[in-house]
Amino acid sequence: MPHGIPPACERFRVQFRFRPCPAIGPQAKYLFFGTFRIKRTSKGEESIDRVNCVRTWEVKVKVFFSQFRVSSLLAFLLLATQGTFAQSEGWFRAGTGLGDANKPRLAIADFAPRADSAKSHSTLFTQLVRDDLQFSGILELASPSFYPPQAPSVPAELKPAVWIDPPTNANFLGFGNLTESTAEVAIEAWLYDVRSPSSQAVVGKVYRGAPTDVQVRKFAHQFADEVIGKLSGGLPGVASTQIAFVSSRSGSKEIWVMDYDGSNQRQLTTLKSISLTPRWSPDASRIAFTCFAPSAGLTSAQICMYSLDTGKLVSFPRFRGTNITPAWSPDGTQIIFSSSMQGNPELYVTDTSGGRPKRLTNANGASMSPSWNPKTGQTVAFVSDRGGTPQLYLMDSDGTSATKLDLPDKGYVIDPAWAPNGQLLAFSWRRPNDNYDIYVMDAASRQLVELTRDQGRNERPCWAADGRHLVFESTRGGTRQIWTMLADGSQPRQLTTSGHNESPNWSPK
The missing domain is CATH 3.40.50.10070 (TolB, N-terminal domain)
Structure with missing residues (x-):
């Protein structure tokens, strides 16, 4: 029996997942636990082999390994989880617009x-x-x-x-x-x-x-x-959109943009220092980002603004302390960001000219990486370590009613990103003894799917305007690069190859 499978009669906790496995065949579905699969051979024999496949639906169960055969375990799991998988598939595919069995x-x-x-x-x-x-x-x-x-x-x-x-x-x-x-x-x-x-x-x-x-x-x-x-009944296509990202290929971390398929990559900024976390404005005319450029007089991290219309940086106030991770309101009139201007890193909101920043959070811990719900404009997702480790929180856009999004396991949770429908939330989660991977949650029901697995670090997801695609950064090829995929985790595509590339953000149009 392969290493990692507990001996008979030992009680243990294990994660089971189902998903079509492209490595074996598009019509074959397998039961996964850890990085193993149970399969039936052409002769009817059962075996357990290692496999690396993307795993989507998950449920945690406790089982007893006794002297029953693998087929008995499979039958047990099917009976115990059939409704869970069906429910997950329904809400997730309805939320992303994918999964129609009768595609034209x-x-x-x-x-x-x-x-x-x-x-x-x-x-x-x-x-x-x-x-x-x-x-x-x-x-x-x-x-x-x-x-x-x-x-x-x-x-x-x-x-x-x-x-x-x-x-x-x-x-x-x-x-x-x-x-x-x-x-x-x-x-x-x-x-x-x-x-x-x-x-x-x-x-x-x-x-x-x-x-x-x-x-x-x-x-x-x-x-x-x-x-x-x-x-698609009028839902937008995204083939004409662009992706902003950070690249070090010129010798320093600068803001770049490219077509959605990775073509036409071009550099925007020339600060010759460190630029991070680009965020498109809702009308795609500007990109807000984090910049640190001592040569330009920026001795601490600040919020910078780049105009696509003029091809130049736009004036934005410099605040005390460290100022990072900007995010736009859905109507493009406000920016929320993390700042230590009053000591502790907290979330502040200001108009797009940077006037009169208003403090939104006040907690014993850092708050950062805000994401404004694009559908309602009433909710902000963000990351805070106020409980000891980075976790996801939701709050009203005025800073009230902050609540933690509880997940079914421990670990570090970062990079929240709302889907255009305002229902689904993508994020990066590093579970205990694991790498960062991309997950999607229904914010109302707390149902959860995992999109990446066993393929390096996968972080900073961002939705396309159609709600059917995600862009993210991954080390699956050895270096940090930009990838896209359908929102169900299928059809992953690498967009960048030169230098280190990170912090992708998909344009709204």
Whole structure:
């Protein structure tokens, strides 16, 4: 028996989790305890093997290992936890907008180049649209290997039947064409419901701009967002959004931004010191962040502001003490931050010009990392060690009614981030004898799911505007880098590779 499995008749505590395991097969579900799995072989034999899979739903139970077989344990657990798993799946997937069993199936035909000069950009446009749709989480993308040999480039060439039939089995078809000169690229793009071919195009767009990779990427993301918006009932796509983050690749920690898929990475600040915790304003015109730059006269950590419109720092008052972790109010008129201006690190709120800061907390311990509920504007989540270790707390936006969010285990809890719906709260939790991992909690019911596991340190989650994606930092590849994933923990994607990268924050639009 593998190391770590208790001997027979020993009473012990163990965590059980279910999740489809991509390492074995998308349809196979296994019972996990620790880093082991129980599986049945093709010959009906049972075995226990090590496995590293993301684990999502969890329940803690106490069991007695006696002389029963593994199958008896499995039967016991299924009986004891069936309702718990179903309930968890329901609230979590309803809260994220993921998990519809009847996802529309799309095919995206190769966009046709009208001349050899357009071939490169037609390939780029096609691939980006497919990537964006695949990562949307709300649809199923048919593999191009299943497509018929002839694809339309304009609506007059559309033959719906060949796209409906197996193996494509599409509900919708995206297609179009590109024309390119030395001065301009023109892209015609359509989405049709091939099962209702007599109807008008679901999406029909013409894009014109400079014939550059950056511009073609922008158009591809815009078209993908149009498709996602139509098929999700108006919920936004995020392919055209950006992610702000901190990178040390230039020799000091500076604020950078990149497209949501990791392309077009560019440096914003040049303070040549330490910049941390960037936070987009609700209108995406400014980024508030923590900065420490003695060369610029900042001898203690202060709140700094960067304008995307001017490409320059915006004046913001300097307060006494250490001032860190800014967060915007949902209407963009206020900023809440942690400051030691009166001695103990407490939370303060001020208008966006920094005038008349008002103290919100007064506790025997530090308070920091606030996150303002974007839906209600009435609740703030934050971290405080007033009880001895960093834990999550909720309070009203005026500082009253502070309450601790109790979790089912000990450890350090940091980095709260509200989902756009104002119901779910993502955070980082380092449980005893474990690494930091990303969790999501329903703030009302306190139900909990774990999104990362056994893959280094995973911290600082931030939601995309669609509530279906998260960005976070992780050391799973050895160095600290920026990753994204669907909000159920699937489809993790690494966005950065150069230098150390941390503190990601997803733009609201």
